Amino acid sequence: IMAKHAVLSSGAKLWRSLPCAKSELRLELVLACGQTFRWRETADGHWTGVIGGRVWTLTQTEDTLWYYVYTNQGGADGENSSEDSLRAESVTASHHSEVEAEMLRDYFQLHVKLGDLYKEWGTADSHFKKISDIFTGVRMLRQDPTECLFSFICTSNNHISRIQGMVERLCQALGSPLCQLDQTSYHDFPTLSALADSGVEERLRDLGFGYRARFLQQSAKQILDTHGPQWLVGLRNVPYMEARDSLRTLPGVGTKVADCVCLMCLDKCEAVPVDTHVWQIAKRDYKYTSGNGQKTLTEKVHRDIGDFFKKLWGPYAGWAHSVLFCADLKKFQHLKEMTKMFSTQMFKKFLKQTRIKSFSNVANFNSAKIGL
DNA sequence: GCATGACCTCA
């Protein structure tokens, strides 16, 4: 019998949960805004992906984050890691589920109070305030450093939907299998040694990676040859600028990719990744004018825009940046249309007539915004 | 320090 993707409504007993308000986390924004590329909506509001070598399905209600962890293929949990197996056997079930809860809290960095940060950013920046009333719950993930680095090497000259396909193929081709759900097989992200293999470039070129194929293989090899497998995660403990410079020694890693990696997996919450898109936001919404009217994204423009936003938003500038970035994506523009619609006189009249007091469940719309 | 073109593929 083929295993299926879990759905909360048809088996809630098997799910576990964490208290978490939607204002602190919105899965459909966080998992699809381009900071991670492997989560898929496998049922309405249900997101399936991989964290820590396990397949998870997540969904949420107003004040609760629900999660379901699948058993890896082949019987015992974590059978492709003997260390995990030993741990699983020597530990009680409740301990085990506490480990999983802690993995989720860590992945979503739930100790960071996003609501408080939104208030601070909104006070300092009126444009942010306007946007953030609609785009609540956009937070940074704390991703696996290997997955994050090699995914972002794929992002150059590229758009989200194609990156998703490439990262998926990368895992299918080089990652170890975890489990199969419905027609989909899930794999772990490839290890550094799998990526460093000399046959990898050609393999990935065949899979449509283009010139990025060589960057991926070379970066993996360089890390293993000159630093060792623990080097990447070790960058969590060095200062932002030092980590950034270290990453930039890798082929295919320039200023933008290095900043993404710093922000999204190395705990550098002040890092603001600047690309042409963010440059446009700075010019359009903040009247930012590059010093000498430069035509391209030079090192100086990167620095200036990064400094500008850091001064505006403070030590969590990278987190604030991701809210605006998310709000600018084409696929989320419908959330803004919602505001226009709710703001019309006709709709307000309709609300009054039908005496609907709360619309918090409609697209997470903030009812305070239209003065109900 | 800054600009330009090449690099892959796809829309």
Added chain:
DNA sequence: GAGGTCATG
């Protein structure tokens, strides 16, 4: 031309 990097003037 794209959410970029690298090598070259």
